[in-house]
Amino acid sequence: MEPLFTPEQLAEIHAYHQPHYIRAAVDPLVHVALVVLLLAVLVRPVYRGATAAAAALERRFGFLRTAPVSRAFFTAMDRLWGESGWGAAIFFALFIDLATQVLYAPANVWFYYVLEHQYGMSNLTPLSFAWIWFKAIVVAALALTALVVGMYGLARRVRRWWLVLGVPVALLMLVAAALDPYRARLYFDQAPLEEGPLRSRITELMRKADIPFSDVLVEKTSVTSKRVQAYFAGQGPTRTIVLNDVIVKELSEDEVLAAVAHEAGHVNEARWPGRIASSLALVALLFLIDQVQRLSARRGWWGVQRTGDIRTLPLVSFLVFLLFNLAAPISGALSREREREADRYGLRLTGDREAFRRMLVKAARVNKMDPNPPRWLVLRGMSHPPMGERISALDVP
Template identity: 65%
Template structure:
């Protein structure tokens, strides 16, 4: 049986992944240090800056408070926040977000642009890279605004805000969030239906055997930024869509595309409700813990807080989120890797063609430069997929 990589390919892959492993080991420590710095040293200066900036803006644009259109707009924010002062809160939270963005920007450019180009994995042009980076920053700022008004604003106005916020969001996670998945990719990539032909016919027949209904099969033009192959299912029920990127259609044979989609079909047949219910309950519990943290901070004056749901506790919430994801990341990764193995087994039962399935995995590993044997600590830290070498070995066993 042919090896996955030649010695030259393997050496290049190890060189490519080494900086990523260093980053994976170092970034959590950097984040922890930055959050500690934000809580212990920079919290007060940032808050003073936010209050001073908000006061200057309020004086300069005071006419907006009485203008017919903007008056209504600003009153809506007053109501969402539970009074005045939301400007300083928003500036404070956005300042923290942008600080992390600026500090990590050089590393992000190196890893997502320079390193990817150096090893032939990226087709990003500088302007498109900057455009997508700007979209990412804008989306991050929108999430921060949702945090300020949706969490802090609600907590200031409603006693059991964690139930009022947590239950609807949990229900949304259970029923609706996955249905909008097919539309997220369109923010960054052009999509068009897969043209009629043998491949579309074979995919339709494959999914009929798997008893999976779907709305469409689309091709996502990711080759404008990357040379990686990709296939996935997006959405649920009436919005379920099979997404193939244009690279996989160029690099894979029709049989290998079928094998890749068969693997993704295995994920569709997973029992998702236990995980979704557990995630929804965990969200409500996490919001309750945040409520306890906000109340404890207010009662003891931590971080300079003077009232419940003081915006100065944002770094503490970031630290809490960091600790939760660090602790539960390995557990989540272990479950995810087992699901990948089960999806492989499902694909083999569905296609009955282990030879083509192995060829698909080998080609994906070569095109995407997957490390067949990453450091064990990296796997246990929370890798969502098993090492490609282990996956290939598993399907090769009788």
């Protein structure tokens, strides 16, 4: 049987992935070192700088507090925060985030622009790369601001804030997947798959699987990347089948059907137990954050004297980092098993073992997937089984 890669291709793939493996090993150590630096040295001076910046803006633009339109915003923010001072808290969080962005900027440019172009995986121009990066920074800043005002503002005013915040957010998480089709459009243009044999065969395949869907869309990711991709977005009435324009171009109809069949396997997964567990885990995490804030106030760390002090943010971030890294091996193992079952389901649905194998082989070649990545990386939390393992499993009757 034809090998997955020629020796030359395999050598190129190993050269492409080796820097990523080194970064995966080093990144946790860098993160820990950065947190230690923040907690031991930088929290106090950064907070002083944030307070000074907020005071300077207050002096310069304080008239906006009484202006007819803007005063409603300032009144609402004061109420959310419980008092004045939310500006310093937002600046503190943004200063720390900006410092982290600057620290990682050289590595991110090299990994996500230089290395991708070096191995022919990216279509980004310098301008489009900068624009995507800028959008990501803006979205992160807005999300961070909402976190600061929402979580810390509530913690300052309500004793059991973790329950008040956690329960509605957990309930929202249960149905948030319905919004996935709309979130994706923030990043790439989408258009309905044109009428023709492929659309008809996908519709027939979903009828056979008894999976209702609203549309088949082509996502124009080739403006940034040369990777193939297919996924289902949304649930119930918002469920859509999304193919990127690369997979439509690179794969035959039988191979695209195999990819869709694999993704259909995820539709039939028992999702509610996982969603309920995630919602409960969120409430538990917020409770732990509350305990960390209270401990910081009791000990007076960094001058903290009350729950909801923004100076605990680096410690809270480190707690989340630790918990996610501890949970990653378990969640990764569960995810890999779901992917194996989706492969088995897709193969049963299409009944075309050769097309399924060709789909995986082409995906591995186009996406330059390492067929056998380091075992430690897999066990640490890879979401998919190695491609070599997935293809070998197809050869077992």
